[in-house]
Amino acid sequence: MSLINYEIFEAVVKHQSFLRASEILKLSPSAISHSISKLENTIGFPLFIRGKTGAHLTNSGEELLPYIRTILSDVENLNQRVAQLNGLEKGTVRIGTINSVCVSWLPDIIRSFSKLYPRIELNIFQGGYDDVVSWLHSNTVDIGFISISHADSLQVTPVYKDQLLCIVPKGFQSLHSGYITSKDMENQNIVRQREGYDTETKEFINKHGLTVTTQFHIVDDQSLIAMVESGFGISIMPELAIKHLHISNVDAYIFKPEEYRILGLASINKQLLSPAASRLQNYILKYLEDNKIINV
The missing domain is CATH 1.10.10.10 (Winged helix-like DNA-binding domain superfamily/Winged helix DNA-binding domain)
Known part of the structure; x- marks a missing residue:
C-alpha cells in the first residue's frame, strides 16, 4: 500500500x-x-x-480511519520539518472551533497569520464542543478551541473566562434589579441548543438541581435568539456568543453569583504538533495576549 x-x-x-x-x-x-x-x-x-x-x-x-490519518499526519509533519530545515515555512494546519470563536477571533487571526506565513494553508472545521474533541482524537484537526470542561485527556491552555448570561424576551420581569439567580430559573421554559452545543446550559441545570421544561433544541445561535424573541422561553448563552448577533427584542441579565465558561486552545500533545501547527498555536496565544483577550 x-x-x-x-x-x-x-x-x-x-x-x-x-x-x-x-x-x-x-x-x-x-x-x-x-x-x-x-x-x-x-x-x-x-x-x-x-x-x-x-x-x-x-x-x-x-x-x-484514525490509523491512516496518523500516517498522513506523520508524513505531513516530516515534510514540514524538512521544509523548515531548508529555511521554508509551509504545510497545512487544521483548526477545530466553536461558533463564537469562529465569529469573534478567527477571521483576524487567519488574516494576519496568512500574511506572515503565506505558504501555510489553514483549514477550519466548525462544530460543537463534542465535535472538536472528536476531531482532535481522530486527528481530523491539529488544534481546537473547546471549553475546558471537555478537556478529558487533551492538553489545554486556558485563554478566556466567558461570562454566562440569561437571555430573556423584552418585557421579562426579573425579581432583581439587573441580575437573575438560579432560583429564578426554576420551572422556566428553556430554549436550549442541541446535545454537544448546550454544555453550559446542561451544567447550569445540573449544578443547581433545577426543574425546567424544554421544547426547542437549536444549533444556530441566531435561531436560538429568535425563539427567545418570540416568547417561547428564556435561554443561557455565553457573552462571547452574542456579541456579533443581531439582537433587538431580547434582554441579557448577568447571573448572581457569576456563572461562566473557560475556553482553551487544545491539542492531543503539544510536543507532537507539526512545525506549522506549533507555529500557529504559538501565534494564536500571542495574538490573544497582545489584544488583551486572555483573562485567565
Whole structure:
C-alpha cells in the first residue's frame, strides 16, 4: 500500500464521493475507484458502502480511519520539518472551533497569520464542543478551541473566562434589579441548543438541581435568539456568543453569583504538533495576549 492510496482514501472519506475526490486530487474517477479497490483487495474487506447518496465508510473502514490519518499526519509533519530545515515555512494546519470563536477571533487571526506565513494553508472545521474533541482524537484537526470542561485527556491552555448570561424576551420581569439567580430559573421554559452545543446550559441545570421544561433544541445561535424573541422561553448563552448577533427584542441579565465558561486552545500533545501547527498555536496565544483577550 502506497501513500497515494491513503491520500485517496482520506479524500473519499472527507468528501463522501469518488467523483469529488477525483476533482480535488486532479485524478480520473477510474483512478480513484481503482485505488480504493486495490486497497480493499490488499486488506481483504470493503472500506466503503457505495450508493446514490455517496460513499460512506463501513464499520471496518471506520476502524482504520484514525490509523491512516496518523500516517498522513506523520508524513505531513516530516515534510514540514524538512521544509523548515531548508529555511521554508509551509504545510497545512487544521483548526477545530466553536461558533463564537469562529465569529469573534478567527477571521483576524487567519488574516494576519496568512500574511506572515503565506505558504501555510489553514483549514477550519466548525462544530460543537463534542465535535472538536472528536476531531482532535481522530486527528481530523491539529488544534481546537473547546471549553475546558471537555478537556478529558487533551492538553489545554486556558485563554478566556466567558461570562454566562440569561437571555430573556423584552418585557421579562426579573425579581432583581439587573441580575437573575438560579432560583429564578426554576420551572422556566428553556430554549436550549442541541446535545454537544448546550454544555453550559446542561451544567447550569445540573449544578443547581433545577426543574425546567424544554421544547426547542437549536444549533444556530441566531435561531436560538429568535425563539427567545418570540416568547417561547428564556435561554443561557455565553457573552462571547452574542456579541456579533443581531439582537433587538431580547434582554441579557448577568447571573448572581457569576456563572461562566473557560475556553482553551487544545491539542492531543503539544510536543507532537507539526512545525506549522506549533507555529500557529504559538501565534494564536500571542495574538490573544497582545489584544488583551486572555483573562485567565
